[in-house]
Amino acid sequence: MVDPMAAPDEPRDDAESPETVPADAPDEVKADAAAAQGSDEHFHAARLGDDVADHPRKDVPHPKDAAEPDDTIHQPEDVDPDSSAELPGKTQRVDLEGEDAPIDAETTQKKRAALIYNPVKVDPDALRARTAELSAEAGWAEPLFYETTVDDLGDDVTRAALDEKVDAVLVAGGDGTVRAVAEALTSSGVPLTIIPSGTGNLLARNLNLPLSDSDAMIRSTFEGDVLSIDTGIARIRRAGGEIEEHGFSVMAGIGLDAAMIQNTRDDLKKQVGWVAYVDGAARSLVSAKPFRVMYQLDGHRLHSAKVQSVLFANCGALQGGVALIPDASIADGSLDVAVLQPSGVLGWLGVWRSIVWDNSVLRKFRAGRRVLERRKDTSVRYLRGTGIELATAPAQPIELDGDEFGEATRVYTRIVAGGLVVALPKGHDTSSL
Structure with a gap:
């Protein structure tokens, strides 16, 4: 060999x-x-x-x-979309309650994160609420929430979040969602937090991340370490x-x-x-x-x-x-x-x-x-x-x-x-x- x-x-x-x-x-x-x-x-x-x-x-x-x-x-x-066929195909942002929100967000002087998730792979309401709660505890503004769709596996909404000058991006979904978000973030310098979800979680496994402790991963956005990895x-x-x-x-x-x-x-x-x-x-x-x-x-x-x-x-x-x-x-x-x-x-x-x-x-x-x-x-x-x-x-x-x-x-x-x-x-x- x-x-x-x-x-x-x-x-x-x-x-x-x-x-x-x-x-x-x-x-x-x-x-x-x-x-x-x-x-x-x-x-x-x-x-x-x-x-x-x-x-x-x-x-x-x-x-x-x-x-x-x-x-x-x-x-x-x-x-094959890492999403549901019933979801609309447009790039979409939602508010804390899950209702449609304007793609252009209001400005803020505080640090702000974006949460991008596949609504089929996670409990959207619970995930949004917990991310918002831990953001507030850290003194950050309310996060921007984006859902993946049949036509957007996560790369388009990630670019939309970058246009809003977010300080961090969290992703929750299958390997396809993580791949799409990571692709859009490559060379941007904006940190990515992976909240393990779905079947494979291959990137999370290779980073030895906790697969069943979503709170620990969300907190790492605000108070954790960062590491530059290859893509x-x-x-x-x-x-x-x-x-x-x-x-x-x-x-x-x-x-x-x-x-x-x-x-x-x-x-x-x-x-x-x-x-x-x-x-x-x-x-x-x-x-x-x-x-x-x-x-x-x-x-x-x-x-x-x-x-x-x-x-x-x-x-x-x-x-x-x-x-x-x-x-x-x-x-x-x-x-x-x-x-x-x-x-x-x-x-x-x-x-x-x-x-x-x-x-x-x-x-x-x-x-x-x-x-x-x-x-x-x-x-x-x-x-x-x-x-x-x-x-x-x-x-x-x-x-x-x-x-x-x-x-x-x-x-x-x-x-x-x-x-x-x-x-x-x-x-x-x-x-x-």
Whole structure:
């Protein structure tokens, strides 16, 4: 297994891996790959339209070819809203009683926070009342209250709150709501307080926040500590050539993990929580097929691999205590990448062993780490850098922080070091972050 802690500018073991070029590739393909490895030219998201020679293998798409439309134009599907279909689609602000309020708020000389919440995931009346009460105790003005809707997962109302010059933002909702609010707050310098709600709470889990003490989190807005953490940015190219850019706080992915999310039943998720993803994974594995990608870490060589999924992680913990990338840090300025490339049933057992057993159990013990140092397993390959670009054809499903985002032929993900300021309870231990 490649050491995920290696510095970004060091050569990685995968650079010399036989999987860099298929063994049965024609001589001209191998020559192209050798030239690419020795070249100082790198393909980056800023140069998505660079002219390059056509690649002779259809199953090894050249980045330019992968960005071209194929025979079927895959229109991006609407993101499943982290909200209710009955809610109006406009950006809306409400007052303390939950009644509609003007989007432009009255000015105040006191500090003021904004509470953005998904009314389906929380008790709106109780949450507004408690936030207002603790704000008053701290000497702050009454908060501004914003509800998410089917058309606004939280980014639009966050920008509206920033226009009001709020001093802090609180968010209560699922991972999709947190992702949208964090995206709008990136590089703003305004602290974000996460009130854990919903199914996953992945960002809260990776920050080791209390998941069942909403008062402690609300109080941290006014009297807690603050920490700057990294955020991720994904630039997505659709099969039709459209380019979009979205933020993520925990991880993004292309391939099987996105298909798993698409196949997870909403009704089951409401009943059993994150365990519903196991059902989604089982249903996805039935039709899962590997696909060819070309990828390149910033400042590294161009590689080709046949994969089931590629994950781009800002932090590494999943639900249930599973450590997908055990050495990932949310405050190190680096992007961690996990390339899942199992071969057959034994390969999937290797993936399971690597993620569930090796990462979550063996790495905790000195003897276990010695075992892992001697083991060679390519079912999961770990990389690290500041950004990575990946191209494939035909388009593959993608996800950001557990939300499906349609399909893409090209993705460039990067880290914004210290891009988000988060509020933490006073004295919160950050040594493991």
